[in-house]
Amino acid sequence: MRLSYLLLAVWLWVLPGAAVAQDTRLVIVEQAGCIYCVHWDRDVAPEYPKTAEGRAAPLRRVDIGDLPEDLKLKSRPVLTPTFILVQDGQEVARLEGYPGEDFFWPLLNRMLDEAGIERTIPEETKS
Structure with missing residues (x-):
């Protein structure tokens, strides 16, 4: 019985400091006829x-x-x-326009870094 109370006390003490996973998404706002979207x-x-x-921010x-x-x-x-990088539906960063592939990836990584979003290298690319 004492062990149960001890475990409950430890759990209640640790729980508030535990990191809560956030739903992170990269939202692309687009419209028909947008050549840069294409x-x-x-x-x-x-x-x-x-x-x-x-993988860190699904589209x-x-x-x-x-x-x-x-x-x-x-x-x-506009x-x-x-x-728009969002966590739990809340905007945390934004990139307006598409500057081309060579600039897109570094700008996206800066957004992810500034938001503190970790990325893992996919297994098939590890050597």
């Missing part, structure tokens, strides 16, 4: 889910004209594509 889809989208960044696509109510954004996007 370029991103061609250059980045096929590989994105296979990368450490894509969610939304239309600029129909923004979901569950997203708490700092401001309404450009497409706009990439």
Whole structure:
């Protein structure tokens, strides 16, 4: 019985400091006819889910004209594509426009770093 109380006390003491996993997503805000969205889809989208960044922040696509109510954004996007890093639906970082693949990855990694989001290297790329 004492052991049960001891374990309960330890659990209650440790629980408040335990890290809570957050739902992290990279939201792409797009619209029909957006040529830069097409370029991103061609250059980045096929590989994105296979990368450490894509695993850390899976992609969610939304239309600029129909923004979901569950997203708490700092401001309404006006450009497409706009990439919004969200944790538990709350915006933590934003990249407006698509600067090309060579610039996209470093900018995305800066967003992830500043938000404190860890990435792991996919097993198939480890040597």
